[in-house]
Ligand SMILES: Nc1nc2c(ncn2[C@@H]2O[C@H](COP(=O)(O)OP(=O)(O)O)[C@@H](O)[C@H]2O)c(=O)[nH]1
C-alpha cells in the first residue's frame with residue numbers, strides 16, 4: 001500500500017474562493033501548514049532572550065523616587081539616600097536582573113541626583129537631555145556600524161520618564177515645566193504626583209486638573225496610553241483621563257485586619273499602597289508593566305529615536321530628496337558629499353597657499369626695509385668716521401707744526417744761551 005503524503009497538496013481554489021482586495025488574493029487554507037504557530041515561536045524566542053526596560057526617574061531629592069521604584073518591583077534595590085548639597089544635577093544609573101516566573105527582565109533605573117537643590121535651576125535639565133541623547137546616539141552609532149551586533153547590544157535608550165511632581169496642591173513649578181518642555185520630544189513622559197498621601201482627596205482632583213491644564217497650555221506632550229488596540233483601548237483611554245497618577249510608595253508591611261499589606265502607617269490610619277481607593281499606584285504598575293511596556297518601547301523606537309535619527313542624519317547632510325525634489329540614493333549623497341569635501345579641501349589648500357605667499361611677501365618687504373635701514377646706518381657711521389679721521393688728521397698736522405715750531409724755538413734759545421754764557425766768561429776773564 002502506498003504511503004499517505006504527510007501534507008495534502010493545496011488545491012487550486014475555485015474562482016469564488018478568490019477574494020480580490022488590493023490585488024491580494026485571500027485563500028482559505030485547506031490543510032495544516034503550521035504557520036499558526038508563529039506567535040508561539042515569537043513568545044519562546046522573547047522568553048529566551050529576556051526583556052530589557054529602561055526607566056528614568058526625574059524629581060527633587062527626597063520626593064520618593066527610590067521608594068516608588070522599590071515598591072513597583074517589590075524589591076529592595078538598595079539605593080542610598082541622596083544628599084541635598086550637590087552643586088550640579090547628576091544622574092545615578094543602576095542595572096538589575098529581575099525574574100518573575102520564567103521571564104527575565106534587565107531593568108535599568110536612572111535617577112536624578114541633586115535635582116531642584118541649586119539656587120540657579122536654569123540648566124538643571126541639561127544633564128537629563130544629555131543622557132537621553134547619548135543613549136539615542138549610541139544606538140544610532142551601532143546601527144551605522146558595518147558589523148552590527150544587535151543581539152548582544154544592550155539597548156540603553158530610555159523607554160519611559162517618570163516625572164515626579166511635588167504634592168504642593170498648587171501648580172507645577174517652573175523647573176517642572178522647563179524640564180518637561182525640553183525632554184518631551186525625546187522620551188515618553190508619565191507625570192506622577194509624588195507622596196500623594198500628603199494631599200486630601202478634594203485637593204488632589206483639583207491639583208490633577210490644574211496640572212493637566214498647565215501641561216496643555218505650555219504645549220507639553222506627555223505619553224498617552226494607546227487606544228488603537230481594541231483589547232486595551234477601553235482601559236487605556238480611561239487611564240489617560242486619570243493622569244497624572246497620584247502615587248504613594250512604601251516597602252513597609254502593615255497589618256490591616258488579618259492581612260499584611262504594604263502601606264504607610266499614620267496615627268489616624270493606614271494608607272494601603274495597593275488599594276486603588278487610596279492611590280493610583282496599582283494603576284501605574286499595571287499600565288507601565290502589564291499593559292503598555294511594549295508600546296513604550298515601540299514609541300521610543302518609532303517616534304523618539306526616529307526623530308533623533310532623522311535630525312542627526314540631516315545634520316550630517318543626508319536627505320531623501322534632492323534640491324529638485326527627486327529622490328536621491330545614499331550612494332549619490334555620499335558621492336556628492338565626497339566631491340563637496342574634496343572641493344572644500346582644494347579651496348582651503350588654495351587659500352593656505354595664497355596666505356603663505358602673502359606672508360612671504362610681507363616678510364621679504366620687512367627684511368628689505370631692515371636691510372636698507374642698516375645700510376643707511378652704515379653709510380652714516382662711515383661718513384661720521386671719515387669726518388672724525390679728517391679732524392684727527394688736521395689736529396695731528398697742527399701738532400706737528402707746533403712741535404717743529406717748538407724745536408725751532410728751543411734751538412734758537414739754546415744758541416742764545418750759549419752766546420750769553422760765552423759773553424759772560426769773556427767779561428769775567430777781562431776783569432781778572
Ligand atoms: N509620605 C510619603 N513619604 C514617602 C513616600 N515615598 C517615600 N517617602 C519617604 O520620603 C523619603 C525619601 O524617599 P526616597 O525614596 O529616598 O526619595 P528620593 O531621594 O527621591 O529617592 C523617605 O523617608 C521615604 O520614606 C510617599 O509616597 N509618601
Ligand SMILES: [Mg+2]
Pocket residue numbers: 065066067079080081082111
Ligand atoms: Mg533616591
